Amino acid sequence: MRRVAVLALCAALFPLSGCGGPGPAGDEGRMPGAPAGVTAEAGSSTSVHVMWNAAPATDGGIEVYEVYRGTAKVTEVPAGTHMVDVTRLRPSTAYVFTVRARDTEGRLGPPSRAVRATTPASGPADTRAPTRPGGVTGRVVGDRAVQVSWSASSDAVGVVSYDILQGGTKIHSVGGNQTAAVVTGLRPGTRYAFTVRARDAADNVSPASATVRLTTAAGADDGRGTAPSDFRATTRRADDGSYSIDLSWVPPAADGVITEYQIHLDGHPATSLVYGGTPPRDRATYSFYVGERAGETHRVRVRPRLPDGTWGGFTPERTVTTGG
Incomplete structure (x- = not known):
């Protein structure tokens, strides 16, 4: 009787998507799940930064993620990568993105929820990069996450986005109106070095900020500071x-x-x-x-x-x- 009540509750809460519980024996692992936590943020007038969380894997594991703009597949990346910059876009244009996981058996999972991003106008010819982000600080918010903050850069036209780099590699991007980001998916008890760069609509990139060094907490509290x-x-x-x-x-x-x-x-x-x-x-x-x-x-x-x-x-x- 309790299972019936729980199923009734689930049906009330998920009238369209279903309960998401385990299916009949033998149904598990047939295909990957949909990636969650998908976000899209314009990086310039011609690019959008798309990020997502790992998808539920089948027994064979995830092999690649496929990224779609509308119904067209634009790229695919290895399973260990959860972000991509989609380039060669048009200024002042709205785009819709989804992500799908494909496992080692070639089975393609369902699409993620659709996320939208609009590229800004390109404006007049602009060859001047934004100023270097200043005042970079950071704090540890668990064994797998840190928060990096900075003071806003200035630009002749306007800052569109900020890139967060880890050891010189871009790992995250946020909108130009933000001056902080939480970086997740890190390893416990590990020392990291982060810098920040500003980017304008013409894709001019500022010099990297000063480096902030942080060591994630030991243990397994999984970012409870957030x-x-x-x-x-x-x-x-x-x-x-x-x-x-x-x-x-x-x-x-x-x-x-x-x-x-x-x-x-x-x-x-x-x-x-x-x-x-x-x-x-x-x-x-x-x-x-x-x-x-x-x-x-x-x-x-x-x-x-x-x-x-x-x-x-x-x-x-x-x-x-x-x-x-």
């Missing part, structure tokens, strides 16, 4: 006898505004909370329906989407019981 704090979860019974889970948390400190959170229920993504207006900065709250049966136990946790488009750490998991 997780919401003081997370609370309780159940509530409505007048019609149905139950809801009420959540509240304090948003993590970030150089930018956090507008999206993902709620996990019983180990699976349940729903996303996206603020269309001004998001709360002191304490956020959210409630969602979980059924009509008393005595049902659920586990719940929350994570934020950081201003640079990557997912932050999860809150500690809370356990609640309806009617308890």
Whole structure:
């Protein structure tokens, strides 16, 4: 009976996408899953920087990622690469990108969610690069993530994006209106060197900033410094006898505004909370329906989407019981 209730809940939360749980025996591993966490940011008037997280792998593992602009495949990269610069684009043009994973058996997984980016206007001839980013600082936010911050560069026309480099290799890009980025996917207990470069619409690139050196924390806390704090979860019974889970948390400190959170229920993504207006900065709250049966136990946790488009750490998991 409990499985029936959970399936009913999942159907209510995912009327279009399904429950995402394990299928019948023999169904697992048939094809890769869709890459998550896909972002796209204009790097210049003719390029867009696309990033994503690793896709759920089949038994044979992921071999390559295919990147699509609209319905056209534009490139593919090895499994260990989770970013690419799509070039030769038109200025002042909106583009849609998706990413698909292909495993070692040649099986192609479903496309990721579509992300959009618009290239800026090229403007008049511009050969002057932006000024060098200054004031570069950093802090460790877990065993696999760091935050790098800098002061804004200036440019005759305007800065379109900032490149974050690790040991001289570009590993990330953010919009020109941002002055901080969280770099994830690092190794615990490892020393890294980061620099930042500014880029304008004409693809002129500034000199690299001063180097900031950071050592990730030892252990396996997986970036909890980016997780919401003081997370609370309780159940509530409505007048019609149905139950809801009420959540509240304090948003993590970030150089930018956090507008999206993902709620996990019983180990699976349940729903996303996206603020269309001004998001709360002191304490956020959210409630969602979980059924009509008393005595049902659920586990719940929350994570934020950081201003640079990557997912932050999860809150500690809370356990609640309806009617308890």
